[in-house]
Amino acid sequence: MRKFIIYFVLLITCGFQSYAQEVIQNISSRKNISLNGRWNYIVDPYQNGYFDYRRMAFDESETGNGGYYDDKQPKDKTDLVEYDFDHSPSLNVPGDWNSQKEDLKLYEGAVWYRRLFNATPQKGKKYIIYFAAANYEAHVYLNGKKLGMHKGGFTAFQFDVTELLKLGANSLVVMVDNTRKQDEVPTINTDWWNYGGITRDVYLAELPDTYLADYKIQLAKNNLKEISGFIQIKGNQKEQKVTINIPEAGIKFNTNTNDKGYAAINIPVKNLINWSPENPKLYQVNIKTETDAVEDKIGFRTISTKGKDILLNGKSVFLRGIAIHDENPLIPGRPRSEADLRMLLTWAKELNCNYVRLAHYPHNEKMMRLADEMGLMVWAEVPVYWTISWENPETYKNAAKQLTDLIELDKNRASVIIWSVGNETPVSEPRNKFMGNLVDKAKSLDDTRLVAAALELHREGNIVHVDDVLGEKLDIVSFNEYAGWYWGGTPKEIPQYKFEIKYPKPVVISELGGAALAGFHGDQDTRWTEEYQEALYENQFKMLDQIDGLRGMTPWILVDFRSPRRPHPIYQNFWNRKGLISDTGVKKKAFFALKSYYEKVEKKYANNSNK
Template sequence: MLKNKFLILFVIFCSVCSNSYSQKTIQNIDARTNLSLNGEWNYILDPYKMGYLDYRQEPFDKSLTGKGGFYDNLNSPKKNEKVEYDFSHEPTLSVPGDWNSQYERLLFYEGTLWYKRDFNVSLNNNNRYFIHFGAVNYESHIYLNGKKIGSHKGGFTPFQFEVSGKLIEGNNFLVVMVDNSRKRDEIPTVNTDWWNYGGITREVNLIETPKSFINDYKVQLAKNDSKKVEGYVQLDGGNLSQSITLEIPELKIKKVYNSDKNGLVKFNIPVNDITFWSPNNPKLYQVKISTPNDEVLDKIGFRTIQTKGKDILLNGKSVFLKGISIHDENPLIQGRLRSEADMRMVLTWTKELGCNYVRLAHYTHNETMLRLADEMGLMVWAEVPVYWTISWSNKETYKNAENQLEVGIERDKNRASVIIWSVGNETPVKEPRNIFMSNLVDKVRSLDNTRLVGAALEVERDGYTVTVEDQLGDKLDLASFNEYGGWYWGNSKDLANYSFDIKFNKPVIISEFGAGALAGFHADDETIWSEEYQELVYINQLKMLEKIDGLRGMTPWILVDFKSPRRQNPVYQNFWNRKGLISNNGVKKKAFFVLKEYYKTK
């Protein structure tokens, strides 16, 4: 009997662990039938994890009964029943949204917090159902009607769990435990220069699909071939051998295929008279994929991106990447970007600056941001949070990084705006790191050979010479690196004396440069934190960078001031990184107009 109990425990444990990285996410969830679970969720602050661990620090959900945690959602106890929580009498948090920016008492909170939401559903037994999360930071455990449906790690990537057969007709409740504690072996690791916003930061939806449905697809131009659309459609479900129709009406394309026994169709279609997507003409085509039981609509642009020597070619023509770096943060109301309006505001600022390109740092941004970039004509550098010093030799850390990279590529592979997949930022050169990062580059190329691969490389300085020879650059398409002349090293008035020794015959992208300034603080151009100091850094940086052979773009750091616990000066920072060209109340600093004028000449 005891042996059987241990066997049951083992099975429970394994079934939970297997969900740490969830099944392949459904492509284009906004095109599906879905019930939004956004809105007000009750929450319980739980710094001791009382709702998850017993007094022996063992998880309740791995016990024989699985009972005892906050996920039971007991709210009408019997008079002789002791219950030490009650969601129904707790305050609420808005979802999507981080918890740090919604209540002052949660501003610096890092730890465990429980969410609960009631919802009503009318079930169709002929269909399947999935709970889909746009992002939850960082580790989450999800329970439906008191039963665990899965767990996930990673604060910026989407995930889902199938709940077919687990929903009940009428009233249901969803409980999510979220823990944003920073840990050395995670991605990102303990040390970052942005706010660790905890919570359900992006949309939550209940997705309804047919029994067999279109789970994934890719429709893009072939590598370096502007006259061929290729890709695939992948079905999920029981009946996988079906007819699949692909239509792009404006290109007079309508093709019917039969999927193989695994539900897969690959296609290769010649095209003529196609209008290519570009910043000057962000053309998107209506694409329809259908089966006898399912249909998905998307808007997709077609373009080629490649390098030739020290040049970058968009649709075969040389392009200079006039960019800026962006965090997933709204400075005006503080916290993560919550809505399309928030994101459109930020991208409109980039267009006003004269940008044709943005670096979405330092993690996977909201899918809506990428779709807006498609629409507004902004090329994108997309990144994963392999940032600074990672546990390079830890196999699970690498697995986590690779998973986040793969999920981001899966989600955004149909976005014409994405021209660069970045595998990391400012990672210190040493052998374990070189292996870790090289493997990530190989993974990108195995998943997508139609885009460029980059990273913010390390540089070395000797006197007035800046050398770029990070061996990871051998595997990349770009000589891309950060440098902070005039701020972290050197004097802004000495920048004219610096030269760059770049060991790669590749296009040069300056992925970061900049200086901090408090908007409205004016002084002479030698006074740190003044707008005038930041302005002079930009003026002299641009003159210095213009001398680089093969300079093909830049993303200065950063568009807007953003929150960071590392930035504590009570007069000039007050937990804000002030390198933004726009302040946290929307005021454009003097350096904004310097960069804007420069981009007019490119």
Template sequence: MLRIIILALIAFTAFYGQGYGQETIHNVYGRTFLSLNGPWNYIMDPYQMGYLDYRQKPFDQSKSGKGGFYDNLTDVDKSMKVEYDFTYAPALEVPGDWNSQEEKLSFYEGTLWYKRDFVISPKNNKRYLLYFGAVNYECHVYLNGKKLGVHKGGFTPFQFDVSGKLNDGNNFVVLMVDNTRKKDEIPTINTDWWNYGGITRDVMLVETPPVYIEDYKVQLSKDNKEFIEGFIQMKGNHKPEHVVLEIPELGIKSSFTTDNRGRATFRFRTRKVDYWSPEHPKLYDVTITSGSDKVHDKIGFRTIRTVNKDILLNGESVFLKGISIHDENPILGGRLRSEGDMRMMLNWAKELGCNYIRLAHYTHNETILRLADEIGLLVWAEIPVYWTISWTNPHTYANAENQLAVGIDRDKNRASIIIWSVGNETPVTEERNIFMGRLVDKAKSLDDTRLVAAALEVEREGYTIKVEDPLGDKLDLASFNEYGGWYWSAPKELPKYSFDIRFNKPVVISEFGAGALAGFHGDEDTVWSEEHQELVYINQIKMLEKMDALRGMTPWILVDFKSPRRQHPVYQNFWNRKGLISNTGKKKKAFYVLQDYYKTKTMGKTN
């Protein structure tokens, strides 16, 4: 049986490869584009009446291809029976989830249609790409009543080439979006965060030349930081193309010629680089020019590697003073929608004393990665392989691998990202080990300049905490979640515990924590009080400091966040209260415990 599973995975991934997902243009914010953000009319459609006929057959697969909401029928003849009209439908703001914008949609999981009108006069000598930053979860996309395609995955970007499909003047886009949780998807049915549905990130109509710079990578060499290496990928033809890479501050201006695949690779020595770090987040202006296209970016150069139990950033030992973060604005509600939302979260992390954040449990907005580059925060980036996945389903694996590949592709030039994580708290079985092991191999094959990790689980035997997950053999870190003082043991018992870690690797605690309702006070034994959470943090630090391999942590979590699993009507009310900051922005007592620890923490013990 196991051999069959392995062969199925190999065969399926060999067939789909990187083509399982859709290619997207790199550095979309550096392009010319028409923003389609703003109000979109919507229709809630729990029975998918706008997509399926009464025999459950899709309208867009019929001979005429007509009959669905995507036809966007308006001002019809009085003799026609039409049971929808976007013109009179309410509107939702895009980017944004539907759950936080309309009370009746708060818990809604199902199908919802979006429609947006726009005006454009397309140019004959330009190519046009309809780009979506993220739509949760499955969406069918239509332009002027014609289907462009389908995308799955709630946190990764995708696009459609709409060159030659645009009207000169009025146009409309319609999306059918379905955020229903399903067993074989990524993530699966059971999670501990809100399933925010909708068009949650930017929508753009991107304009490019017919032959354009589709992708590029400009990074320090893994093995020798005196060299810059990477590639430039052209799109639009397979003829040799002259391309130029410039980094003026480093005195670099190098020319290359693309091959018959439109690709040019390079590796060249550079003068001394001012390395990027949290203390000094230096970014260089980088320009790539072709015969018809030009792209600007800001890129930092740094190295990251491990040696035995040390993490070396630019060759120097570093301790990762971190915190975990969800893509959610607790004050306004819903997904982070603007740069202001994201700066608020990152500024709180900096105030806490962090040089590092874990962006859990899925691919976050591209903008927050660029902000982390700018202000100096190291990043653990993760995909939503969470808890118990359909380990033996080859389609599920292909979905996970695609989300991993798209995230790595989008953010490969971000200096802030030092860790790709392939999952969180996945239970150990042989099938899971194969699934997760293949993801680790994939991540390393796509990017050998960063570390690969996963948030593992622990086992306890008396006062010994054991870390022996076999997946750890393939990872660069001994990284794991442990909830001593909350889900097991009492806070006062924590200093008695010791760790038995089978890996000679740096230890990074990916989660620990405890819940507290901000403003609720009691003695330290009173669960849900700020004092109880404070005691958990005090004694967690005492316990963790005994590990000589401890090189970082991201306690759970910066801010309270919404979760349908958290139902206590007094203390939770559908909020996970493990945040160090409340959903109103109030800092809890544990915030200051961790802040004080980070102020004095060095590579050795606390000063």
């Protein structure tokens, strides 16, 4: 009977995991030890380091050991250990494995990472291990003990390691698995490279025992005269005095947290300089509790819609944008430093952009902070992409968690004006319910920004209909259209198409464009030439300018990026060539066509605002 009970307990617990905790706001302001650098790794396609030969997880067995996470050394010459991190090769963290090792270029599966580090934990302090991202499923262990797991390739996660951290040497082991699965978010089918690995920063952070865990300090909805938000502290001393100080604005606000560590904030303000692309003003904000203190740089602005206008700080604005993937083509691979991110946004500024769409998943928090600094408005998105498992409750739970994580992490960034709940999702009743619930979720978490998605459209002759039912719930009408590339004939035929848009809201074209191989030239009717792409853009402008409510666009895309869906050996070679800049940094002719168009739009809006 006892054996049966043990077996039954193992059976019902197998597959149940301890999940990562809610992440701390503004990790960069903390006392951190960077765990970036060279990590030893072991490729494990059969997951031998996680499962025994009966496919039972080692970390769920009675003994709780036997996996690679033990980071074990043979006790003597008779001891059998079939792995060895010390003599294994190494990878840079942050960074993906596909672009660092040629034999891993196409690899999808499990890879074990190991990082040795020294620590000097202090009494009365709390310690967390913080991962800015790892794609896709990460199982994390410290000194042989499991901290938990996290799903989602582009959102931050953390674990409390206060009780497990040792004085002196510590071993941090992570199994990262980027296997694509039908019920995950995104699902198995995407049009970008499935870069695996620990792709963003890793920190060991030291906190007070009672610490400032979260805060929101932004202007209230449609109100330039009031800062609104909250403070949340965690720990044993939850009732504390809190001071918010914005010296340059002459603001010093005192409040007290309740027995749950929470305090709402409502601060009347005057004479604030509002954040905008033309003047991306950031204020130093100091938050101090009785046990903790945090500094941040925050901009203050409002974003709203009125009829077919998008209003930034109450004034109509045209979103002169470009879409960007989280990829440095010059490596190629995931960006590994702030310099990589700044390069991408600098290219966007050279296009005369005031706006970027960060597709198709949450980007690095550093990207948002740079956008704050450089004056670029942001569309931020979760990877609900194409064909998600609409009727699977766990898939929705996953998507909602990623959306929540995105909003919670970037809610203090003035640059972020739009939360997007998905891209090109085919209309059906289950999809409509799934996506509609995500829209409601986004609005419940943040009512101060716009909510959007790239909607579906359909054509009848030369009429393009935009009547996706999801548009009823959204703040703007956005859709992807590829006239002149996937449909609509040659570039010179594009202007014949007209749009019938059901919803009287601002229209922002979330994608348009076509591909060109940099340096390949010919006439305007020859595909893959820079001239074809240039003509496509010029004729798109003629077509789109006829839309009464057109208030912005993000052509696809700033830079060529890698994609396994693009196999043509001459023109693609597993690169999506729709970029306005090549994978070697060469600006194509269409880059300058878009730049010229945006200069005209900027002048038009400047003249209108002066009237």
